[in-house]
Each structure stands twice: as structure tokens, then as C-alpha cells.
Amino acid sequence: MTKKDSVNYLPALADAYDPLSAEQLEILNQQVISEGEMASVQSKFNYAWGLIKSDLKEEQKLGVKILTEVFKDSPQRRRECLYYLAIGTYKLGDYSDSRRYAEALVNHEPDNAQAIALKRMVEDRISKESLIGVGIIAGTVAIGATVLASLLRRRR
Amino acid sequence: MASNNRNNSPSEDLLAATTRLSKAVTSTASALINTSDSSNVLLKTPHYQKAIYDTLIGPHRNQQPRTVAVKFRKKKAPSEFLRLNFSKDEISYRAITHIPDDLLNEIPEGSNLENKDKFTLFQGFNASIPQVNEELNLFKELNLENLKFSTKDDSQKLLTLDTNDEKSKIIIEKKLNNPLPIDISSKKIKQSKSVKNLNIYKQKILKKMHYLEIRKNLTSNEISEIDAKIQKLTSMRDALFQKVAKFEKDEIYLEGFIHEISDKVEALDKGEVAVDDEAEDSSDELIDTNTNLSTKNPGKKSISFNKDTIVHDSDNDPEKKTSEEAPQAYQSLSEEYDLIEDAEADEYFLSQSIYTSLQKKPPKYHKISSKNRKIKPTLQNYYNSGAEISSFPAHEQGITCFDFDYPFGTMVSASLDSTVRVWDLSTQKCLTLLEGHEMYVRCMQMDNNLLVTGSEDSNLKLWDLSRVENKEYEDDDGVLGKSGEEDENDSDPCVYTFESHIDEITALHFDENNLLSGSSDRTIRQWDMKTGHCLQTLDVLWVTNNAQVTSPIDTGMSYQGSSTQNNSNVPFIGTLQCYSAALASGTADGIVRLWDLRSGEVIRTLTGHTGPITCLQFDEKSLITGSEDKSIKVWDLRMGKIEQNLVYDSGIASLQFDSKKIVFTNNQSYVSVYDRESGEVNKLVPKDVAFTSTSIFARYKEGYLVGGYSNGVVKTWAV
Numbered sequence: 001m002t003k004k005d006s007v008n009y010l011p012a013l014a015d016a017y018d019p020l021s022a023e024q025l026e027i028l029n030q031q032v033i034s035e036g037e038m039a040s041v042q043s044k045f046n047y048a049w050g051l052i053k054s055d056l057k058e059e060q061k062l063g064v065k066i067l068t069e070v071f072k073d074s075p076q077r078r079r080e081c082l083y084y085l086a087i088g089t090y091k092l093g094d095y096s097d098s099r100r101y102a103e104a105l106v107n108h109e110p111d112n113a114q115a116i117a118l119k120r121m122v123e124d125r126i127s128k129e130s131l132i133g134v135g136i137i138a139g140t141v142a143i144g145a146t147v148l149a150s151l152l153r154r155r156r
Numbered sequence: 157m158a159s160n161n162r163n164n165s166p167s168e169d170l171l172a173a174t175t176r177l178s179k180a181v182t183s184t185a186s187a188l189i190n191t192s193d194s195s196n197v198l199l200k201t202p203h204y205q206k207a208i209y210d211t212l213i214g215p216h217r218n219q220q221p222r223t224v225a226v227k228f229r230k231k232k233a234p235s236e237f238l239r240l241n242f243s244k245d246e247i248s249y250r251a252i253t254h255i256p257d258d259l260l261n262e263i264p265e266g267s268n269l270e271n272k273d274k275f276t277l278f279q280g281f282n283a284s285i286p287q288v289n290e291e292l293n294l295f296k297e298l299n300l301e302n303l304k305f306s307t308k309d310d311s312q313k314l315l316t317l318d319t320n321d322e323k324s325k326i327i328i329e330k331k332l333n334n335p336l337p338i339d340i341s342s343k344k345i346k347q348s349k350s351v352k353n354l355n356i357y358k359q360k361i362l363k364k365m366h367y368l369e370i371r372k373n374l375t376s377n378e379i380s381e382i383d384a385k386i387q388k389l390t391s392m393r394d395a396l397f398q399k400v401a402k403f404e405k406d407e408i409y410l411e412g413f414i415h416e417i418s419d420k421v422e423a424l425d426k427g428e429v430a431v432d433d434e435a436e437d438s439s440d441e442l443i444d445t446n447t448n449l450s451t452k453n454p455g456k457k458s459i460s461f462n463k464d465t466i467v468h469d470s471d472n473d474p475e476k477k478t479s480e481e482a483p484q485a486y487q488s489l490s491e492e493y494d495l496i497e498d499a500e501a502d503e504y505f506l507s508q509s510i511y512t513s514l515q516k517k518p519p520k521y522h523k524i525s526s527k528n529r530k531i532k533p534t535l536q537n538y539y540n541s542g543a544e545i546s547s548f549p550a551h552e553q554g555i556t557c558f559d560f561d562y563p564f565g566t567m568v569s570a571s572l573d574s575t576v577r578v579w580d581l582s583t584q585k586c587l588t589l590l591e592g593h594e595m596y597v598r599c600m601q602m603d604n605n606l607l608v609t610g611s612e613d614s615n616l617k618l619w620d621l622s623r624v625e626n627k628e629y630e631d632d633d634g635v636l637g638k639s640g641e642e643d644e645n646d647s648d649p650c651v652y653t654f655e656s657h658i659d660e661i662t663a664l665h666f667d668e669n670n671l672l673s674g675s676s677d678r679t680i681r682q683w684d685m686k687t688g689h690c691l692q693t694l695d696v697l698w699v700t701n702n703a704q705v706t707s708p709i710d711t712g713m714s715y716q717g718s719s720t721q722n723n724s725n726v727p728f729i730g731t732l733q734c735y736s737a738a739l740a741s742g743t744a745d746g747i748v749r750l751w752d753l754r755s756g757e758v759i760r761t762l763t764g765h766t767g768p769i770t771c772l773q774f775d776e777k778s779l780i781t782g783s784e785d786k787s788i789k790v791w792d793l794r795m796g797k798i799e800q801n802l803v804y805d806s807g808i809a810s811l812q813f814d815s816k817k818i819v820f821t822n823n824q825s826y827v828s829v830y831d832r833e834s835g836e837v838n839k840l841v842p843k844d845v846a847f848t849s850t851s852i853f854a855r856y857k858e859g860y861l862v863g864g865y866s867n868g869v870v871k872t873w874a875v
Contacts, residue, residue: 009276020285023295027288041381042374045277046284061249068253070277076381078263080276085255097253104260 010080010114013121016052016087025050025059041074045084052088064088079108086118095129098122280374283367290338294331337364393538401535404564405582408533521606521620521651533563536860539874544843545860547871548584550577555852555864559602563860566621568607570597571868576609578624581862581872588624592617592650598727599664608671608685610661616654616673618685623649654683656690662727663741665734670753672739674729680741682753692756696729696743726768726784733773742769742781748791762791764798771811771820782808782820788830802830810853819861819875821851827863829875840873 020028028047032039044066051063067088071081086101102119109115331338337360348354539545551571558569564582568590571577576590576597595612605622659677666672671683680694732741739751746765749758767785774780778799779791784807790800804822811820818830825848826839840861849867856862861873 009279011278021292023292024285024288027291028284040375041378042277042280042284042371046281049278049281061253064253065249068255071255072259074378074381075262075264076377077277080278082260082263084278100260101255104263107261108263 010083011049011087012114013087013090013118016091019053019055020050025054041070041077044070045077049084052084052091057092060088060092064092079105082108083115083118086122090122090125095122095126099126274377275370275373277374279370283370286364286367291332293338294327298327335364335368337361397535397538400538401564401582404533404535408562408565521618533565533858533860536563536858536874541874542838542840543874544840545872545874546581546584547843547869549868550579550586550864550870551575551868553868554866555868555870556596557599557853558862558864558870559600559607559855560857560862561602561604563858567862567870568600568602568609568619568621569864569870570600570609572596573868576600578621579870588649590617590619590624590649592653595660598660598662601664601666603666608664608666610664610673612660614655614657614659614661614675614677616657616661616664616671616683617650618652618654618671619649620651621649652685652688654681654688654690656681656693660727663729663732665732667734667736670734670736672732672734674727674732674741676728678728680729680732680739680751692753694751694756696741696749726770730768730770731772735774740772740774740779742772742783744768746783746785748772748779748781760796762796764789764801767807770807770809773811773813775813775815780811780813780818782811782822784808786822788818788820804828809851812855817875819854819856821854821863823850823852825850827851827854827861827871827873829861838875840875842871 025047028043028050031043032047035043048063048066048070051059051066054060054063064085067081067085071078071085074081082101082105086098086105089095089101090098099119099122102115102122105115106112106119334341336342340357340360345354345357348357536545550569551573553572556570556572558567560567560581565580566587567579567581569577569579574593574596576593578587578590579585580587590607590609593609593611593613593615597609597611600607600609602621605620607619607621608616609619610616654671654673657673657675657677657679659675661673661675663674664672666685669685671685672680673683674680674696678695678697680696682691682694683689684691726744728744730742730744732739734740734753737753739753741749741751743749746763746767746769748762748765748769750760750762751757752759762779762781765781765783765785765787767783769781769783772779772781774793777793779793780788781791782788786804786807788800788802788804788808788811789798790802791797792799806823809821809823811818813819813832816832818832820828820830822828826841829838829840830836831838840863847869849865849869851863852866853864854861856875859875861875863871863873865871
């Protein structure tokens, strides 16, 4: 853990790509297990965030699952959970979900610079992909048209 | 199907593709949901089905304008379509992680995330990581680092290992419990002479303190959040509780009508009502009641019905009627009665003369049978065991006795202030006063709507409480004014007065039509509740003297002894209970006598108590007695021996038992509940700590306990 983090109240996107060691993660997991049904929100979040930081897709998914649980269980923590969820889903590639969360957060905190930045980043990502998507479709349509045209021409 | 769709989608028109995709997904999802795979129980619940639907199709399909562009931009990036796979895992993951729109917008107002006073979970995470690292370092120090942590199993092994190795476990715990940073010890700080080092220590400790502050803050936030939740849940529970209470009250109210109707039908079928014009009218009304409950007032009719029967019965010979109606057991009793008649001719004629001069009518009452009661009050089950449900001042002076019909039902209480009050236990309101006794009521028993009270004025009175209750309901409907103008005699709840005793009534018990009363005139009388006749008189003193001559058992206490105690307000006949022809009585001489009512003789005496017996109860197995000698004794009825002897700090005033517990009062501020299985005594203590009055009397039914106090307060508990 870098020292600057303790100053920030929300993680930067880079934080999500800085995996913990397996041992660290396991201790966080054990913490949740030892608390059993009484697992505190903080312990659950610690484990969930540790999982999201992981490189493994399955672990990230589990992290998002737990975060969703925290979101549902703890209304007081919903604002920040939206942020973590946005990052988690972004990392998983679920950009539309990520965008939903980021938008909801910005709606509630229109002045939160970090939330706005996150939202913009997700939007950029989606529109970038959209362009590629449009390109693919345009390409396929073009190819389709060509094939069709050639077929038609051949018939004549 | 799913994989086909995935391959084709980019090559087709996008809108069509999404629609088809959605269909495919729903069908895949439903296929999954419909499989009987037990591991996917989650997916079968409607909640998750909806969640899946929302995730994959969108909850408000038709509400948004659906241009290709909007859909494209709003919903999914193309790469997401490409990487969608429709495995079970993926779908359940989607369902679980989906947050519906309404929930997404349901975010409580509060301080912004940028607020510096409140920490975020992320800050909490960062504050926790150093601790995690410390723990890891500890394990490594203990040479456990040779384990590989590449898989979860191994990591778990790491953490389970320390529980096996006691020594390392102790070291780890010791170190973990020490809040100092791991590389600093108090020894180090004391011994260090280097300013530089000390400054480093200081920095490290400050950092740790900062982390602890964050974690403390976050944890206390969680507590306040849980408090808020508990509060919300409590109020939700309260609201539901009120609903249950309302339903139950309505049920009981309606059930009253059912009993009334069925009792009337029964009476009509038996042909008890003479078919004259008046009766015709009443049966016509009955049909009306059947067909149109809401407009007719059943209470009024019940009274008019009774009047009819009273008139009818008084025309007949009451003796003849009794012999027709009385069950076989009582037929033998009345034969017995004939025999006794000679022996007690004088007294009989006296009572007969009083009877004929004062009371021409036998008691007439409308008995509601409890057998076909379907509604069980359950409200008391929603309280914690031992919780005080209510507390209200019922009388100005000490409670002497009371009885109630069912939890949250009707209670009748008597007090030294010489009043008898009828209460609605659910509202703690006094419905009415039962007036008639000239002195205070010492004992009573209630069976559904029937109540018998025994008073210091040496009379017993039989009351029909259904008349009182009807009054109350009319009051609720605002009809009281009308019914109040009707004949007073019809609505008088006192239906009969048993007067033969020449001294105060101290104990009574009735079952079916058999009423037994014990008086300070040292007699026990048996009454027929149908006719109001005294069937026999048992002279306890005479029997006692005889028994002391004939019985080899030394009673341990002469009658003279009990006589002195009698003067100090301890009744001679403290308690009695009958069951068919068996009668048990507890007297001031500490002896329990078991009587055979057919012969009028004592068939067994149980000795053991050294003080006056104040209360007793028996069932088929055992008899339990409570006495001024501060003990409760459990007797085995078959062996006639003491099975259990429970001794307490003060004299037992009242008790009641069932197979599981004995409830008793022993002149303390609490009511005790003795668990017959574990032998533990659970004290029901008044909620108000300053409450110092002593409990006189306690009764319970179906987990609902009522206690009466010497200052006139009545308290109820859930047990």
C-alpha cells in the first residue's frame, strides 16, 4: 500500500489494478469467515476490494458480488459503493453497468470531481468502443452488400 | 441457441439483434430456471427471475424511445455483446450483482463523500492493510512461510496450522493483541538512545493511531447504522403486532356470535323453548341473526331468549328438570343427597325456606361452551419470555383474587376495597362493576362467561358475564342508551346467590354443574349450579375430630393450633378443588384431605405441611400444595407421598401448575415461575424497579400470566 492512499477518500482507477498478494487476500477472507453471519460491512468491503484488485476475473466477479451485497445491506454506504461498483464493473468490462453506477453517483453528488472523472472515463470507453462497433457493422454491411450485389449480378 | 445468437448478432440489424438476443436470453434463463437442478435454487425465486429479466432486457422496455442510437449508447458496448456468454454462472452472477433502478436511486441523503469527518470504506480498507501485513509478517517469522500460498487451500492451511501448534498460536495471539507496531516493542522504546530511531517509532505509532482512528470511526458508524435498522425493524414489528392484535380481537368478537348462534340452535333442537307466541318471536329473530348478522344486535336477543326460558322453566317443577338434565354422576349424588337429608334435616329445611322465600327461580344462565372455540389467542407469543406486557392500577386497595378467560380477554378482579371489576385485558379498561356483595370477595372462579364469587358476607354469587360483555359491545356501537332503558333484571349479570353459609367464604371451586365452597364456618358445601340447591354439607371439624380418633397418623398439629392461626386472617379452609366426585381441601391445620363426594367422607389425608395451606391444585398425577410454612410440596397422588419439597423465603400465597411449570406468588414483588423440568425458578420482576408492592395472586393461561398486587395493581407477563 502506498502512503498517498490514506489521504484519498476514494480509490483511483489505478488502485483497482494493483493486486494484493494471495496471502493478504486470504487474511481478508479469513476475517470475513471468522465473523460469520455477523460479518461487518468493513470486513466485507475489505475482502471485496481486495478481490476486485485481483488479476483473476473470477475473483473480480466475486468482489463485485460482495460489493453488491454491501450496497444492498448498508444504505449509508451506498454512495461510495456506487463508485467502487463502477470501478469493479469497469474492470470486468461491463461498461454499461459501470456507466449506470457512475451516473447514479454523479446524480447524487454533482460536485464530486472524482465521480465526474470516473463517469467521463467510462463514457469515453463506451463511445470509443461504439466507434469500433459501428466500424464493424459498417464493414459487415459493406461486405454483405458486395456479396449481395455480386450474387444479384451473377443471376443477371 | 445462445451460441448461435452470439455469432450472428454483429452481422444483423442491431435492433432486431438485440430483440432476438433478449428473447434468446430469456428462454435460456427460463430453461435454466425450470431445471430441477437443486444447486440453482436461487435462480428459481421470482425475485431473481425478475432481476435477470431486468439485467438482460431492461426493466422499462417500452418507456424509453427506442432509436438505434439511443439503445446503442445507453445499453451495452459492442464488446460486451461479444463477451456475453450464457453459462449458468454468468446468469446467476448477473442476477446477483444486478441492482434495480429504484434501489440505485434510493440513496439516503447525507454528507457528501468529500466530507473529511467521515471516512469511506476505502479509507478503512487502506487502514486495515497494514494490520494484514503485520499478521503475514508474524506467520513468516514463525517459519510458516515455507508454505505456498498459490491456492486458497494452502492459504487456509496456513491459518489453520496455528491452531494446532499451541506454542506459535500463543505467540501470534500475544503479538496481535499488542497494539504496538510489529517492529516496535516497549522494551525498544525504553532502551533506545537514538533520537532518530525514537522519531521513527513516534511516526510509526502515530500512523498506526491514525489507522486505528479511521477503523474505530467506521466501526462506530456501522453500529449507528445497525441501530437505525433495529429501530426501523422495531417499529415495523410494532405495526405488525398491532395488526395481529386487531385480527385476533375481531376473530374473538365474531366467534362470540358463532357460539351464540350454535347454542341457540342446539337449544331449539332440544326443544327446550316452549312453542308459544313469545318463543316463536325469538326463534324468528334467531333466523334473522343467522342471515343478517350485521344489522341485528345479538346481545339483546340473548337476553330476551333467556327471559323466555326463565319464564318457561319457572312454570315447570325445577326438581324434575334437574333429574332429567343432570349427568349420571350427579344422579348418584342426588341419591346421596337424599340420604344426607335426614341427617341434616334441620339445616336443609332452613336453607329450603330461605330458598323458597327469597329465590323462586333457579339460576338461569347462558353458558358458552369452550369446547368449540377455534380461535387461539397468540399475541402473547410475540413478547419475549418474561416480558411485562402491561401494568395498570385496578383497585384502590389490595387485590384478593381474580380470574380471566383467555389471554387478552376478560378479567374479573376483586379487592379489599369491596369492589368486583370486569376488565378488558387487551385495553386494560374497566368494563363494569359487579355489584351485589356486601363485603369484599375472597375467592372466585371463572369459566368462559360463568363466574362464581365467594365473599366475606358468607354468600356466593353466580354471574353471567356474557351480559356484561354484550353491554360493552353495545357501548362501542353507541346503542347503550337504548338497551339501558330496557328491563334492568334482564341485563343483571348476577344470576343467582347461594346463601347458606354462616361465615365468610374462603375457597370455592366448580366444574360443570358442581360447585363447592369452603367457609370459615368450617363447612364445605356442595351446590348444584343448575338448581341452586345445596346438595350436601361436609363438616370439616367433625370429620377432623373423627379422623384424629380413628386414624393412626399423627397430624402433627392440633386443631387448637390452627384455631389461633385462624384469628390472624388465615382462613380455616384455605383452598379446595374438585374433579367429578373427588375433592381436595387444604386447611389451616396444614392437612390436605381428599374427599369422596359420593360418601361425603375423607378417604385420605396428606400430612407434611407445618403451616396453614393457602393453595392447592391437582391433576391426574400429582397434587401440589403451597403453604404459609414457606414450602411448596408436590405429592404423588397414587403413592400419597411427597415427591418434591420446594422451600422458599416466605409463605406461599397462591400457585397454579401444569405439566411444565408451577407459577406461584410468595409475598414478594415478583411472581415466580418454577420450571418442573430444569428446576430453575424464573422471577417475573416488575419493569418498574421502584415497584415494591407484593404479589398476592397469580393465574396464567396459554403463556399469558396475570399477577395481582397488594396495592391494587395488576400486571401481565408473557411466559
